[in-house]
Amino acid sequence: MNDTIRFPNDHGARPRLGFLGLGWIGRHRMEAVMASGLAxxxxxxxxxxxxIDAAVAAAPDAVxxxxxxxxxxxxxxxxxxxxxxxLHAAQSIQALERGLAVFCQKPLGLNAEETAAVVRAAxxxxxxxxxxxxYRHTAAMRCIRDRLRQGAIGEVFAADLTFxxxxxxxxxxxxxxRLSGGGCVTDLGVHLVDLFLWTLEFPRVSEAHARLFAGGKRLDPRSRIVEDYAAATLETDTGAxxxxxxxxxLNAGCDADISAIFYGDxxxxxxxxxxxxFYDFTAQIRKGTGKEVLVTPPDDWGGRAAVAWAQQLSQGEGFDASAETYVHTARALDLIYGRNVGDTAFGEGPTPASRTEAVTQFKKAARRG
Known part of the structure; x- marks a missing residue:
């Protein structure tokens, strides 16, 4: 099936997509792609x-x-x-081996080894x-990245990123x-690491120093308990x-505290x-004690990554070499967790049997609602 990419064609066919996992995020991405008309x-x-009922209500013609x-x-x-x-890595590889393009929620794999395996399959x-x-697709981050690459703040030597x-x-x-691969670092920190590397064109992270906590207590980085607070310093081979x-x-005093500041000379x-x-962002440029606002809300960015992928797919694109950067981000997370590239999720990690059992329990719980 799908030995050749057949769209766009003379009949104006759009790529035909299946959606696996239809919780809030999955359904939102489905509706964004539908609204785009690209697939x-x-x-x-x-x-x-x-x-399924909620998804069928939005897409009644789907099987x-x-x-x-x-x-x-x-x-x-x-x-x-x-x-x-x-499940991400195995399901992505399974789909790719059947000749299907894949758009996956983060993280693509539980570690760099799994992530690299998916990229190889693609x-x-x-x-x-x-x-x-x-978050790459927010207007504020796009503006920051463009200004930075235009030399607006000189050479970047440091960044502070918070979520x-x-x-x-x-x-x-x-x-x-066994199901998540980690706590707040895997869930939220992945966005911060990705924004840092993406904005600076993916320098190699050579070293990381991290402290992880759960319930206010310090965790061993290789613990099987997932962290709910993390602080880390990443060092790159460029010196940044x-x-x-x-x-x-966290007792943040608001729903969320999200920021990314890039310091240049x-x-x-x-x-x-x-x-x-969680949704409204500004972008500023700062010089000394002064600042200029560059971007303000509103900005409907939540589904843009999925729509951008659907647009590439509709244009008949195959493997995009930029996917290699997913491995760079995964390696940085491995360093934060204190695990070597090639290790499984935590230390020696769960066995295939234990992970399968956890997945089975998830499916049973989902069916029970």
Whole structure:
């Protein structure tokens, strides 16, 4: 199936997509792609009847596939994956080997080894691979990146990036290391690390110093308990450093505290959320004691990463070499967690059998609602 990419063609066919995992994020990305008109929503798959019902209400012409295997057996061009993190790498590889393009929620893998395996599969299949690193697509971060590359603040030598979420995830699997791969670093810190590296064109992270906490108590970086607070310093081979801080359920005094400040030898560029919002951001350029606002809300950015992938797919693009950068970000997270590239999730990590059992329990819980 799909030995050649057949769109766009003389008949104006759009890529046909299946959606695996239809919780809030999965359904939101589906609706964003639908609204763009760039692709057709042809199939849906989720173990939860409630999630399926909500997705069918939005996409009534789509086929409901009982299992992922059934989904892969349909005549599709790509699949959008929004399942628990431990499933991402295996499901992405399975889809790629069937000739389908993949857009996956972060993290693409539980570590750099898994992430690299997915990228290799995409390259071998010559299929488009995207990851929902959505904050890259905010107007504020796009402006900061463009200004930085234009030399507006000179050479960047340091960055401070923060993501404190006063609530934390509402799904139990986030707190099971076998399913999530980690705590707030994997959930929120991945965005911060990615923004730092993406903005600076992916310098190599040579060293990381990190402290992880759970319930206010210090964790061993290789613990199986997921962290709810983390602070880390990343050092790159260019000499630039980044200070990263992220948390769940911190006493932040607002819903969220999100920022990314890049310090150059001639100024600074700063992203900040507005009034504790998860969605509204400003961008500023700062010189000495002065500052200029460059971008203000509103900005409907949540589904842009999925839409950008769908646009590439609709133009017939195969493997995009920029997917290699996903491995750079995963390696940086490995360093924060104190694990070597090639290790599984935590220390020796879960066995395949234990991970399979955890996934089975997730599916049972989802069916029970």
């Amino acid at each position: 057709e929503v042809k199939a849906l798959c989720d173990p939860s009847p409630e999630m 409901v596939a009982p299992t992922f295997e059934d989904l892969l057996g349909l005549d599709l061009d790509g699949v959008v994956i929004a399942t628990p993190s431990a 390259r071998k299949a010559d299929r488009l691979l995207g990851v929902d690193l959505s 404190h979420n006063a609530y934390g995830p509402d799904k139990p699997w986030f707190y099971d290391a 450093i980044a200070r990263i801080a992220c948390s769940w359920r 001639q100024g600074a560029l700063a992203l900040a959320n507005v009034d504790g919002s």
